[in-house]
Amino acid sequence: MKNLIIPTIxxxxxxxxxxxxxxxxxxxxxxxxxxxxxxxxxxxxxGYNNVYPTYKVPKIGGQNYExxxxxxxxxxxxxxxxxxMDLQAQALSDQDIEDVAAYFASLGGE
Amino acid sequence: xxxxxxxxxxxxxxTGMTTMxxxxxxxxxxxxxxxxxxxxxxxxxxxxxxxxxxxxxxxxGKSVDPSYPNLAxxxxxYLQKALGDYRSGRRTNPIMAGFAGPLSDQDIMDLAAWxxxxxxxxxxxxx
Numbered sequence: 001m002k003n004l005i006i007p008t009i010x011x012x013x014x015x016x017x018x019x020x021x022x023x024x025x026x027x028x029x030x031x032x033x034x035x036x037x038x039x040x041x042x043x044x045x046x047g048y049n050n051v052y053p054t055y056k057v058p059k060i061g062g063q064n065y066e067x068x069x070x071x072x073x074x075x076x077x078x079x080x081x082x083x084x085m086d087l088q089a090q091a092l093s094d095q096d097i098e099d100v101a102a103y104f105a106s107l108g109g110e
Numbered sequence: 111x112x113x114x115x116x117x118x119x120x121x122x123x124x125t126g127m128t129t130m131x132x133x134x135x136x137x138x139x140x141x142x143x144x145x146x147x148x149x150x151x152x153x154x155x156x157x158x159x160x161x162x163x164x165x166x167x168x169x170x171g172k173s174v175d176p177s178y179p180n181l182a183x184x185x186x187x188y189l190q191k192a193l194g195d196y197r198s199g200r201r202t203n204p205i206m207a208g209f210a211g212p213l214s215d216q217d218i219m220d221l222a223a224w225x226x227x228x229x230x231x232x233x234x235x236x237x
Binding site: 039044056057067080081 | 173176177178179180183184185187188190191200201202231232233234235236
Protein backbone atom coordinates (compact mmCIF):
# COMPACT_ATOMS: atom_id res chain seq x y z
CA MET A 1 0.00 0.00 0.00
CA LYS A 2 2.74 2.35 1.00
CA ASN A 3 4.39 1.74 -2.37
CA LEU A 4 1.39 3.19 -4.13
CA ILE A 5 1.33 6.50 -2.32
CA ILE A 6 4.16 8.26 -4.13
CA PRO A 7 3.16 7.14 -7.66
CA THR A 8 -0.40 8.22 -6.90
CA ILE A 9 0.72 11.65 -5.80
CA UNK A 10 2.98 11.97 -8.84
CA UNK A 11 0.21 10.95 -11.22
CA UNK A 12 -2.39 13.22 -9.75
CA UNK A 13 0.05 16.12 -9.75
CA UNK A 14 1.04 15.41 -13.35
CA UNK A 15 -2.59 15.43 -14.41
CA UNK A 16 -2.81 19.07 -13.38
CA UNK A 17 -0.40 19.95 -16.15
CA UNK A 18 -1.95 17.82 -18.88
CA UNK A 19 -4.52 19.22 -21.23
CA UNK A 20 -8.04 18.07 -20.56
CA UNK A 21 -8.90 14.79 -22.28
CA UNK A 22 -12.21 16.15 -23.47
CA UNK A 23 -12.46 18.63 -26.30
CA UNK A 24 -15.63 19.92 -24.64
CA UNK A 25 -14.06 20.67 -21.30
CA UNK A 26 -17.03 22.00 -19.36
CA UNK A 27 -19.78 19.90 -20.88
CA UNK A 28 -20.75 16.29 -20.35
CA UNK A 29 -22.02 14.83 -23.62
CA UNK A 30 -23.71 11.84 -21.95
CA UNK A 31 -25.67 14.11 -19.62
CA UNK A 32 -26.34 16.39 -22.57
CA UNK A 33 -27.89 13.58 -24.57
CA UNK A 34 -30.53 13.11 -21.87
CA UNK A 35 -31.16 16.84 -21.51
CA UNK A 36 -31.43 17.25 -25.29
CA UNK A 37 -34.60 15.18 -25.56
CA UNK A 38 -36.76 18.28 -25.98
CA UNK A 39 -34.46 19.67 -28.69
CA UNK A 40 -35.13 16.69 -30.93
CA UNK A 41 -38.78 17.76 -31.17
CA UNK A 42 -37.66 20.34 -33.76
CA UNK A 43 -33.95 19.75 -34.51
CA UNK A 44 -34.48 15.99 -34.88
CA UNK A 45 -37.04 16.20 -37.67
CA UNK A 46 -35.30 16.48 -41.05
CA GLY A 47 -36.61 19.44 -43.02
CA TYR A 48 -38.77 20.77 -40.17
CA ASN A 49 -39.86 24.36 -40.78
CA ASN A 50 -40.15 27.51 -38.73
CA VAL A 51 -43.18 29.53 -39.76
CA TYR A 52 -43.76 33.30 -40.21
CA PRO A 53 -41.30 33.52 -41.79
CA THR A 54 -40.76 30.03 -43.17
CA TYR A 55 -37.24 28.64 -43.04
CA LYS A 56 -35.85 25.36 -41.87
CA VAL A 57 -34.88 24.59 -38.30
CA PRO A 58 -31.07 24.50 -38.44
CA LYS A 59 -29.05 21.33 -38.22
CA ILE A 60 -27.01 21.34 -35.02
CA GLY A 61 -25.51 17.84 -35.08
CA GLY A 62 -21.75 18.33 -35.45
CA GLN A 63 -21.94 22.06 -34.76
CA ASN A 64 -19.03 23.53 -32.79
CA TYR A 65 -19.24 23.39 -28.99
CA GLU A 66 -18.15 26.96 -28.41
CA UNK A 67 -20.54 28.42 -30.98
CA UNK A 68 -23.45 26.42 -29.51
CA UNK A 69 -22.83 27.69 -25.98
CA UNK A 70 -22.63 31.28 -27.22
CA UNK A 71 -25.84 30.86 -29.25
CA UNK A 72 -27.81 29.29 -26.37
CA UNK A 73 -26.62 31.92 -23.90
CA UNK A 74 -27.58 34.66 -26.37
CA UNK A 75 -31.09 33.20 -26.70
CA UNK A 76 -31.34 32.95 -22.92
CA UNK A 77 -30.30 36.59 -22.52
CA UNK A 78 -32.77 37.71 -25.18
CA UNK A 79 -29.95 38.87 -27.44
CA UNK A 80 -31.06 36.55 -30.20
CA UNK A 81 -34.69 36.87 -31.09
CA UNK A 82 -36.58 33.63 -31.58
CA UNK A 83 -39.68 33.03 -29.41
CA UNK A 84 -39.30 29.26 -29.10
CA MET A 85 -35.55 29.25 -28.57
CA ASP A 86 -35.69 32.14 -26.10
CA LEU A 87 -38.15 30.18 -23.94
CA GLN A 88 -36.26 26.90 -24.25
CA ALA A 89 -32.95 28.53 -23.36
CA GLN A 90 -34.41 30.31 -20.35
CA ALA A 91 -35.01 26.90 -18.79
CA LEU A 92 -31.32 25.97 -19.10
CA SER A 93 -28.54 26.47 -16.54
CA ASP A 94 -24.96 27.11 -17.67
CA GLN A 95 -24.23 23.45 -16.99
CA ASP A 96 -27.25 22.35 -19.06
CA ILE A 97 -26.05 24.52 -21.97
CA GLU A 98 -22.53 23.11 -21.75
CA ASP A 99 -23.84 19.54 -21.58
CA VAL A 100 -26.20 19.76 -24.57
CA ALA A 101 -23.56 21.66 -26.56
CA ALA A 102 -21.04 18.89 -25.82
CA TYR A 103 -23.59 16.31 -27.00
CA PHE A 104 -24.43 18.12 -30.26
CA ALA A 105 -20.75 18.73 -31.00
CA SER A 106 -19.93 15.08 -30.31
CA LEU A 107 -22.26 13.99 -33.12
CA GLY A 108 -19.54 15.13 -35.49
CA GLY A 109 -19.69 16.35 -39.03
CA GLU A 110 -18.73 14.05 -41.87
CA UNK B 111 -49.17 43.93 -57.67
CA UNK B 112 -45.44 43.98 -57.01
CA UNK B 113 -43.99 44.65 -53.59
CA UNK B 114 -42.32 47.79 -54.87
CA UNK B 115 -45.62 49.14 -56.19
CA UNK B 116 -47.21 48.44 -52.82
CA UNK B 117 -44.34 50.14 -51.06
CA UNK B 118 -44.76 53.25 -53.26
CA UNK B 119 -48.48 53.26 -52.58
CA UNK B 120 -47.93 52.97 -48.86
CA UNK B 121 -45.34 55.74 -48.86
CA UNK B 122 -47.41 58.14 -50.93
CA UNK B 123 -49.41 60.53 -48.79
CA UNK B 124 -51.40 61.78 -51.77
CA THR B 125 -53.40 58.60 -52.19
CA GLY B 126 -55.74 59.40 -49.34
CA MET B 127 -55.22 55.99 -47.79
CA THR B 128 -56.03 55.72 -44.14
CA THR B 129 -53.26 55.00 -41.70
CA MET B 130 -54.82 51.64 -41.01
CA UNK B 131 -54.66 50.58 -44.66
CA UNK B 132 -51.08 51.82 -44.95
CA UNK B 133 -50.10 49.91 -41.85
CA UNK B 134 -51.80 46.80 -43.20
CA UNK B 135 -49.88 47.03 -46.46
CA UNK B 136 -46.61 47.58 -44.61
CA UNK B 137 -47.32 44.62 -42.32
CA UNK B 138 -48.03 42.39 -45.32
CA UNK B 139 -44.79 43.55 -46.93
CA UNK B 140 -42.81 42.71 -43.80
CA UNK B 141 -44.22 39.20 -43.89
CA UNK B 142 -43.74 38.71 -47.62
CA UNK B 143 -40.27 40.26 -48.08
CA UNK B 144 -38.37 37.28 -46.61
CA UNK B 145 -40.13 35.11 -49.19
CA UNK B 146 -38.26 36.93 -51.94
CA UNK B 147 -35.16 35.22 -50.55
CA UNK B 148 -36.71 31.81 -51.12
CA UNK B 149 -35.69 31.92 -54.79
CA UNK B 150 -32.85 29.74 -56.05
CA UNK B 151 -29.22 30.53 -55.52
CA UNK B 152 -26.32 29.42 -57.68
CA UNK B 153 -23.82 27.31 -55.74
CA UNK B 154 -20.90 27.87 -58.13
CA UNK B 155 -21.33 31.65 -57.91
CA UNK B 156 -21.61 31.20 -54.17
CA UNK B 157 -18.29 29.40 -54.07
CA UNK B 158 -16.66 32.40 -55.80
CA UNK B 159 -18.30 34.82 -53.40
CA UNK B 160 -17.35 32.72 -50.37
CA UNK B 161 -13.69 33.69 -50.54
CA UNK B 162 -14.25 36.31 -47.84
CA UNK B 163 -16.15 33.80 -45.66
CA UNK B 164 -13.37 31.26 -46.01
CA UNK B 165 -11.04 32.87 -43.47
CA UNK B 166 -13.39 31.93 -40.63
CA UNK B 167 -15.92 29.42 -41.95
CA UNK B 168 -13.63 27.55 -44.37
CA UNK B 169 -14.36 27.29 -48.09
CA UNK B 170 -16.07 23.94 -47.46
CA GLY B 171 -18.05 25.30 -44.50
CA LYS B 172 -15.98 23.63 -41.81
CA SER B 173 -14.93 26.51 -39.63
CA VAL B 174 -11.33 27.19 -38.70
CA ASP B 175 -12.09 27.93 -35.03
CA PRO B 176 -14.76 26.49 -32.68
CA SER B 177 -16.13 29.94 -31.93
CA TYR B 178 -17.36 30.16 -35.55
CA PRO B 179 -20.22 27.94 -36.66
CA ASN B 180 -19.81 25.19 -39.22
CA LEU B 181 -21.93 25.94 -42.28
CA ALA B 182 -21.35 22.79 -44.32
CA UNK B 183 -24.63 21.06 -45.07
CA UNK B 184 -26.72 23.60 -43.17
CA UNK B 185 -30.21 24.13 -44.57
CA UNK B 186 -30.25 26.65 -47.40
CA UNK B 187 -33.24 28.56 -46.06
CA TYR B 188 -31.67 28.84 -42.60
CA LEU B 189 -28.47 30.28 -44.08
CA GLN B 190 -30.53 32.78 -46.10
CA LYS B 191 -32.41 33.76 -42.94
CA ALA B 192 -29.22 34.13 -40.89
CA LEU B 193 -27.48 36.31 -43.51
CA GLY B 194 -30.63 38.37 -44.02
CA ASP B 195 -30.91 38.93 -40.27
CA TYR B 196 -27.25 39.96 -40.00
CA ARG B 197 -27.76 42.33 -42.94
CA SER B 198 -30.87 43.91 -41.40
CA GLY B 199 -29.34 44.10 -37.92
CA ARG B 200 -31.98 41.79 -36.44
CA ARG B 201 -29.16 39.45 -35.54
CA THR B 202 -26.21 41.29 -34.07
CA ASN B 203 -22.60 40.28 -34.41
CA PRO B 204 -19.89 42.85 -35.06
CA ILE B 205 -18.00 40.64 -37.51
CA MET B 206 -21.01 39.38 -39.44
CA ALA B 207 -22.64 42.81 -39.58
CA GLY B 208 -19.64 44.07 -41.54
CA PHE B 209 -19.69 41.19 -44.01
CA ALA B 210 -23.45 40.83 -44.47
CA GLY B 211 -24.17 44.55 -44.77
CA PRO B 212 -23.06 44.93 -48.42
CA LEU B 213 -24.57 41.63 -49.67
CA SER B 214 -27.34 41.67 -52.27
CA ASP B 215 -30.27 39.25 -52.15
CA GLN B 216 -28.59 37.30 -54.95
CA ASP B 217 -25.30 37.13 -53.01
CA ILE B 218 -27.17 35.71 -50.02
CA MET B 219 -28.96 33.12 -52.15
CA ASP B 220 -25.72 32.09 -53.86
CA LEU B 221 -23.74 31.78 -50.61
CA ALA B 222 -26.54 29.78 -48.99
CA ALA B 223 -26.67 27.50 -52.04
CA TRP B 224 -22.92 26.89 -51.84
CA UNK B 225 -22.61 26.13 -48.14
CA UNK B 226 -25.79 24.04 -48.02
CA UNK B 227 -24.40 21.90 -50.85
CA UNK B 228 -21.37 20.89 -48.77
CA UNK B 229 -21.46 17.84 -46.50
CA UNK B 230 -21.21 18.25 -42.75
CA UNK B 231 -23.94 19.17 -40.28
CA UNK B 232 -26.71 16.72 -39.40
CA UNK B 233 -30.16 16.78 -37.92
CA UNK B 234 -30.31 15.27 -34.44
CA UNK B 235 -31.47 11.69 -34.46
CA UNK B 236 -34.45 10.71 -32.36
CA UNK B 237 -33.91 7.60 -30.27
